[in-house]
Amino acid sequence: MNKTLLIAAVALVAALIAPVYIYPVLLMTILCFAIFASSFNLLLGYAGLLSFGHAMFFGTSAYITGYILKTTSISLELALLGGMLVSTIMAALVGLLAIRRAGIQFAMITLAFSQFVYFVLLQASFTGGENGMQGIPRNALFGLIDVKDSFHFYYVVLAVSALALFLFYRIVNSPFGEILRAIKDKEPRVESLGMKPEQFKYLAFVLSASLAGLAGALKATVFQFATLTDASWPISGEVILMTLLGGLGTLSGPMFGAAIVVILNDELAGLGEWALIAQGVILLVVIVFFRRGFVGEIAALLAKWKKPAKSEAEVTA
Amino acid sequence: MSEVAAPARAPSAASSADNILVAENISRRFGAFLAVNDVSLSVRRGSIHALIGPNGAGKTTCFNLLTKALPLTSGRISFNGTDISALRSANVARLGLVRSFQISATFPNLTLLENVRVALQATYGKAFHFWRSIAAVKDLNARANELLDQVGLAGSRDLMASDLSYGKKRALEIATTLALEPDLLLLDEPTAGMGHEDIEPITRLIRKVAEGRTVLLVEHNLSVVSTLCDRVTVLQHGQIIADGSYDTVSRDPLVRTAYMGEEDE
Ligand SMILES: Nc1ncnc2c1ncn2[C@@H]1O[C@H](COP(=O)(O)OP(=O)(O)OP(=O)(O)O)[C@@H](O)[C@H]1O
Ligand SMILES: [Mg+2]
Numbered sequence: 001m002n003k004t005l006l007i008a009a010v011a012l013v014a015a016l017i018a019p020v021y022i023y024p025v026l027l028m029t030i031l032c033f034a035i036f037a038s039s040f041n042l043l044l045g046y047a048g049l050l051s052f053g054h055a056m057f058f059g060t061s062a063y064i065t066g067y068i069l070k071t072t073s074i075s076l077e078l079a080l081l082g083g084m085l086v087s088t089i090m091a092a093l094v095g096l097l098a099i100r101r102a103g104i105q106f107a108m109i110t111l112a113f114s115q116f117v118y119f120v121l122l123q124a125s126f127t128g129g130e131n132g133m134q135g136i137p138r139n140a141l142f143g144l145i146d147v148k149d150s151f152h153f154y155y156v157v158l159a160v161s162a163l164a165l166f167l168f169y170r171i172v173n174s175p176f177g178e179i180l181r182a183i184k185d186k187e188p189r190v191e192s193l194g195m196k197p198e199q200f201k202y203l204a205f206v207l208s209a210s211l212a213g214l215a216g217a218l219k220a221t222v223f224q225f226a227t228l229t230d231a232s233w234p235i236s237g238e239v240i241l242m243t244l245l246g247g248l249g250t251l252s253g254p255m256f257g258a259a260i261v262v263i264l265n266d267e268l269a270g271l272g273e274w275a276l277i278a279q280g281v282i283l284l285v286v287i288v289f290f291r292r293g294f295v296g297e298i299a300a301l302l303a304k305w306k307k308p309a310k311s312e313a314e315v316t317a
Numbered sequence: 318m319s320e321v322a323a324p325a326r327a328p329s330a331a332s333s334a335d336n337i338l339v340a341e342n343i344s345r346r347f348g349a350f351l352a353v354n355d356v357s358l359s360v361r362r363g364s365i366h367a368l369i370g371p372n373g374a375g376k377t378t379c380f381n382l383l384t385k386a387l388p389l390t391s392g393r394i395s396f397n398g399t400d401i402s403a404l405r406s407a408n409v410a411r412l413g414l415v416r417s418f419q420i421s422a423t424f425p426n427l428t429l430l431e432n433v434r435v436a437l438q439a440t441y442g443k444a445f446h447f448w449r450s451i452a453a454v455k456d457l458n459a460r461a462n463e464l465l466d467q468v469g470l471a472g473s474r475d476l477m478a479s480d481l482s483y484g485k486k487r488a489l490e491i492a493t494t495l496a497l498e499p500d501l502l503l504l505d506e507p508t509a510g511m512g513h514e515d516i517e518p519i520t521r522l523i524r525k526v527a528e529g530r531t532v533l534l535v536e537h538n539l540s541v542v543s544t545l546c547d548r549v550t551v552l553q554h555g556q557i558i559a560d561g562s563y564d565t566v567s568r569d570p571l572v573r574t575a576y577m578g579e580e581d582e
Contacts, residue, residue: 170448170449171447173450174447174448174449174450174451174453175438175444175453175454176444176446176447178431179438181431182427182435185424185425186422186423186425188386188422189418189422189423190435191386191407192407192415194497196405196407199445
């Protein structure tokens, strides 16, 4: 418990001074995707649900937030909430149909919905179609604080991210989170103990979509544009990569995964198509050799090193 | 080892109020195969009742039907006077009919304490509170510890369930089901796969948990059945072939044929 707090505190201090040394937009991108990957982690790592269409929540929210900011003078935080709210409602509807399906069927339904959402965003007039939505203004925060400068805006994004990640932490360490873990372990047993697993999975799905929506909304304000890519299959795939790379079902793994992938994309940007191939190779290596992901493997090593007598089962906790 | 307040045996004439569970003509078909064929069964309140029969007789399928883990093909089940035929499993459990599984059903990646706490959460009303710290349910720990203590596992509360021996997993499972304070407990082969040293304690445990509630168990070990049970129902090929006290049933020629060669298992 206290160790988690200490690590969080160190990370926070590092994050506070980071923009002095590192390009703030890159840092903000990492933060957005850390939230996005955490939302995916909540779903797959804790509820055991694999979504192939998580980008629909990310992308839709990006467009909605962008649209609110472009067409109104509503303050920034309300625009973010607006995007988040729409993703949440969308998940509440999609979840009704998807949640009773398990495994690959669930994945395919989410994929189908996300393709549908992609198509709607492509056709709708407010999105700017193939060109995307450009020139999204950063309205003042609370109607007061000017955040047009990226260096200043970084601290807003950092605060929102910290809040979102705390929310994620709270969810997985809540009474509800405990039931989710039980469902992931042995769903029929949860039912036989008088609880309805699909209700818990439904809530997890909606919560996950809210967080994904927040990530997308933030992203739109960071880059000041929203494009179809945000709602596309490659983004849905990338968030899977981030989560697995960092360590599924670990608290900080997907955040690291997000950072690694964002930085890698940045470094490999010059390679064009080759960037995708490099991503594929990395995913393959992780799946074959480091199945617990970056953070998972380190935790396993530490645990082994600390108490060599204990069995493996402890490590995955 | 005489029974404490052994109930009077009058199976067929018993009024329905004395029966906690009544299944009427229940059947279950898998494709063309009738796994449970027109079974009528009543379980007397406060009794320890055994459901026995050779492998593949349909005992586990019966349990699945009685707890509504599987839908009925036909028939009707009432529990405590409520018709549960159309309910789903979770709702049946909430009414107080809770089961254990033939293949141990603990949560392997949860600690023993968490295993029991999950079950306690079922009736605690905070299970959906995602915004609260887990500390919100820490007040269930005392009760969880009590339950673990009852089955002799209090010392291992922080172990992962996957680290337990087979026998202890069964005990944990019983503690988990007890968390729901069931009126009727269904145990599917609680001693299966256990060594001799584990059978005696689990038998004692079953007798203990049966105080104040009703137990229906599937059991292959006939000496466990004979020491524990007030009443025995024998199933073969999905049908009941005998029903009565252990002594009556064990003298029944049909049962003796069904059990031929399994007598000393
Ligand atoms: N889901 C299913 N689909 C098809 N057949 C099934 C299914 N479940 C059980 N059966 C069949 O129904 C019959 C009864 O199985 P059941 O598990 O109820 O027997 P049992 O009396 O519990 O046996 P055991 O003593 O081996 O546990 C078996 O022939 C089994 O193959
Ligand atoms: Mg069986």
